[in-house]
Amino acid sequence: MRVSLTAPSAPEDRCPLSHAAPQAGTAPNGCPVSPQAAEFDPFENAYQLDPAEALRWSRDQEPVFYSPKLGYWVVSRYADVKAIFRDNRIFSPSIALEKITPVSQAAQDTLKRYGYAMHRTLVNEDEPAHMERRRALMKSFELEELAHHEPMVRRLTRAYLDRLIDQGEADLVDEMLWEIPLTVALHFLGVPEEDMDTLREYSIAHTVNTWGRPSPEEQVAVADSVGRFWQYAGKVLEKMRQDPSGHGWMKYAIRRQRELPEVVTDSYLHSMMMAGIVAAHETTAHASANMLRLLLESREVWEDVCANPSLIPNAVEECLRLSGSVAAWRRIATADAWIGDTFIPKGAKLLIVSASANHDERHFENPDVLDIYRDNTTDHLTFGYGSHQCMGKNLARMEMRIFLEEFTRRLPHMELAPDQTFTFVPNTSFRGPEHLWVRWDPSRNPERHDASLLERERHFPLGAPNRQDAEREVRVTEVIAEAEDVVRLVLEDPRGRPLPRWSPGAHIDVLIGDYVRKYSLCGDPNDEHRLQVAVRRESPGRGGSRHIHDSIKAGMPLRMRGPRNHFRLDERADRYLLIAGGIGITPIIAMADRLKALGRDYAIHYCGRSRQSMALLSRLVRDHGERLQLYPASEGRRLDLPTLVAGHGNALIYACGPGRLLDQLAELTRTYPGALHVEHFTATAEALDPRREHTFEVVLEDSELTVPVAADQTVLQALRAVGVDVPSDCEEGLCGTCEVAVVDGDVDHRDRVLTDAERADNRRMMTCCSRARSGRLVLGL
Template sequence: MAATHDNDAACPFSRQARSFDPFGVAYQSDPAEALRFSREDEPVFYSEAMGYWVVSRYDDIKAVFRDNITFSPANALEKITPATPEAVAVLKREGYGMDRTLVNEDEPVHMARRRALLDAFAPDALAEHAPMVRDLVREKLDAIIERGHSDLVEDMLWDVPLTVALTFLGVPDDDMTTLRSFSVAHTVNTWGKPTPDQQVAVAEGVAKFWNYSGDVLARMSAQVDAGKDVHGWMYDMIRQNRVMPDIVTDNYLQSMMMAIIVAAHETTALASANAFRELLTHRHQWDAICRDPALIPAAVEECLRHSGSMVAWRRIATRDAAVGGVTIPEGGRILMVMASGNRDPRHFENPDALDIWRDNSADHLTFGYGAHQCMGKNIGRMEMAIIIEEVSRRLPHLQLAEQELTYLPNISLRGPEALRVTWDPAKNPERQDPSLRHTGRNFPVGAPDRKSIVRRLRVAEAAPLAQNILGITLADPAGERLPSWSPGAHVDIVMPDGESRKYSLCGPADAGEWQIAVLRDDLGRGGSRWMHENAGTGATLPVRGPHNHFRLEEDAAHHVLIAGGIGITPILAMADRLKALGKPYALHYAGRNRARMAHLDRVEAEHADAVELHLSDDGTRSDLEKIVADAPAGSFIAACGPARLLDQLDALMSRRPDLRLRFEHFSSDDSAAELATGQAFDVECTDSDLSLHVPQDRSLLQVLRGAGLDVPSDCEEGLCGSCEVVVEEGQIEHRDRVLTAVERAAGDRIITCCSRGRERLKIKI
């Protein structure tokens, strides 16, 4: 448990933790900021004020989501504020009977129901709804575009998701005003803190919502039983009810009717309002998506990470269980604050900043994780992307109006109740080009392709660093500061043919500009030659990243840094960081001769006490065997350089299990297409409870994504490791250049873009 605080020896948690109140001003104003103290010092604590165990860090939240047996979702829809007798009487009088839905159902019933109802949420099936969504958005935008001002929530963001939800369900959409009040009542009833008087009014609304759902369901059921050709998710469920009434029960149908209207409607409406608030506040990012709509899916994902509408979710422990080093007792109620996990610097760099070019935004926890991950995540993504694309194309000059934003007090859902914007109709682009109303672009359904997330940066300076090595400083053309980065990070420069080349960042991490070094290789694929000939001062380059798959383990007892040639670029950044931290390290820098070694002057000037140079022309080659043998126990070895150096190190590490090696390759001997094919195999996904088949002509990564699972990836050539997943059972055919020999021998992880299973794998996703 955490250390004792505030001189209170009776409890291991601080006074701030024990008194934490999700209905307090701090949490209601900014949930992530309110739990900064927890992310930093007390990642799991007991709140006496609310009677819940609060979990605030990314990995711990994901671990709770992953284990839905130990951590039951049974209390996910439990009222956070106990109902008054008067409110209970209202619900009883009206026959309110909402029970289990996909959200709060335990296994094995949950997955049996989920499998029966999942097909409609597959990306290909959802794509069919895109034209309907776009037509709705255009209709709403047409009504206000010449007005010059709007409350986007009232005029568009509330009604569009509601209509989409009703259409998707197959439900009549005649009574939106009533449904809006029903949806809010359900939110306040479940996650809010209404006063005793408000509880009675809320109960009346919830009961009406329940009975309305029942009436609509009865009419829809009659159509199914009459054999009419009707379509929609609720009709599919009704048909499943007729086939498997013990799984898709009558009560379950009505409960899901009510729950999914809220889940598909309010979450998307509030998330869209949050996205417009953030993008219009960070004007240069709004302008960027107006110039390059291909960035919109990435912007959606980053807004969901930074300011998602689902703030927190709940579980209950079915046994004593350790989370983050703290034992939560059986029966303990848990509040997982995803908004806090989404700001965890252990997983996201510069987590408090909105950065639509962030490479791993899709790792966010806003949709949950595992078997209970939101089924409607992709329809929500699709709606948000279409709404932002339509508005940014037709109203790029949109501005936030001066206003005091208000939020409905509750623990789980967050978004402004109103969002007022203004614009000058005289500047509407379609006055000059009416075709803009009809030129919207379609995006693939699902998480964004990282390769589409591209910045266009200016070469602020290009100058020789050593023989055949060009130093390049990249800057934002608009003068904005580029994000800071961590040692080991790299960027991808996109070549004219669409292929990319990876270059490690090597300058000061927080300078607001990025520095790379490019070694010219005339026998290579042509990228370095193109950079030397075209990336001069003033040039504009398309850049992806930063990405970091070569992280420095700062907490190791000792560090050994090994650089071969141009491999000094990430290693120098690591040395700079370790020196700043006052950590012990040794730096080995090998090259043919001094004239060919980039940053040599800086290495010798700033790391003189730690560096040992190894020059081939002087006969002082590095003795890797001795370096490994002499490394203190517990050392972290980071290496970057030629493949032969890395392979030799990898082989030597088998003699020193007390050391940890991490290295980085930037090239592969095989094409991505060749790596993605091979012997067919089956895979069982334990977190999501899915069984899939990987055919000969597809990679495991492609199959997982086709099943609607969000798996991050970057290079898709087996070089970066971003698509790694944990393997519980089965033999692996390793094809990557990421895992060490020791890690491959352990057989507990696979790089999904290229490696394959032998017959069958069981993986955790």
């Protein structure tokens, strides 16, 4: 994907759709549009019910197209949408709050009567004003500040649940999910209690006014509500000016105005007061309703969450991806540009559909499936990306997690009421059901039999979910003696459900008490019901492998995370050298199986103490005999690595084994950049010692933020503290999950992921362990 500026060219050179039928429709640049593009209308049922499904044809055939009915270019693929979010100068957000339906004169007159003068806000403001204000007002959104709101959110949630717990049925939107996020939003802003009820009445009109398609008659009624909302918000703001002390974002903004009057202006405060209520309220209310609907429609997933509350953060994030409350945003091109292969002229308006991007199979595997164990669910674009990413995302996450934790604990038997039709307020951008009816049998409420349930609560760290919490239970169905001090475990789902698909090089984390051990998968990737790992007894280890060997029997449960693949096989080469030492054969055999199936040229070189200690040997001989070279030390056979590497030609080298083997290979392949691929399972990084470290700062190029990193703090920790989402897994420099792009600066690399050549190139770093050699790094975030 590319987004780039371009010099003006002749109209015929600008059209990427010359293949389309001319009679279908015409874009402003004279380009004929396809029949599907000509028919697209986001206000029709297909888009309103499921934006991602309505644009499936676009993701597959025409990822950027002009919609004559809407008057916008529509963008549907993940990479394109993210690139547009990233570049807020070429693609200005200035039209984000523009009325998508032209406003009638009568409605304009109505707004004027109320003195309505909505100004730019953080959502639709260009640089440099946007980032100046964002930096000035960001403190209230930092994790430490947001933590103050958690007790209030929990108290409200419990109070509303108490009201309906014995009813047996409820419309969760009307009776709970609409009210709580609005109350939280008003508390977050610092609105006085006596004004909350009045502001509640006006909130929904703003959404219809901006993103909907009201009739001329409806526009006047909507404008009247919006005008009243504007006037009353101004009165409440003036009341807060009288005493801006205490918690509350608007109170903090008033205090900041005294320090920065030219940045935080009066008109800006009034606009943010009104926009902040809508932004913090409706999106969270809709997202919560979408989440509960999705989970209750997927009963097995709901029961997994009920049984294992540690899954809640990842479940919330996956629901935000699969059916988020923000379906689309709008941008306007400030210069001629290209989005992929499509020319976009200066002045063109764009509808960038994040709901479609979140279902793009080019980025998410099985994107239409609700998978609460999904490895990259936090990559979703529901919160946007870059400098205009939603500031309130972590407040929304907190609310949704508490809702889900309370419901799964107190009403695990709740189900969707049958035969209900879900309806949505018609608009292009925000979506959630207007009603969500559920039912349950009050006699089965767990708290009737266990009153202590009411006192329990689970606190989740604020911010993006930790991948380490997405644990699933599996059952050991076989324990097979594979070699001397090596056993092979066969794992299945306890309910017989399919397990996740995986690819060669993937591993799972097995959790044994407080220990976590990574084991490469060595079975058949096409067997969707079984995962297999081989475990060597490590006598000098920390006890995990000894426990497996001594205690794990067929029929016993285990907890696992993954699969995850940080040792992925590049299938595009002509030749491959596969090198394994000891138990390192486990990912290598899966790669060999795949290469054989693809008909590639490969050779396996396998070292071990003795044939008796070499795992998977019989299968290797059976399936790869002609390609296999064995080096049992007990027979005096030694692998001549220098000779092997010198003769590798253009082969890719994949290796797994003891550190000394991998270190020697790294040295031998120093002059062959890109040839060697290895996987480590032991880290070398030590805990940070602030006496030996120095402070520095990281500048985030896409977000336009500068974040200080303390001497006792990792870059990953510093980014999370200010609400920047960076996925992570091992946090030991082994897996590569927390990798970010380096734009400028000298990195002190401390990981075991990058090759020497990649370190010298200095274009990537692992934020969990690596640091700056000097005072500043610029990162592509």
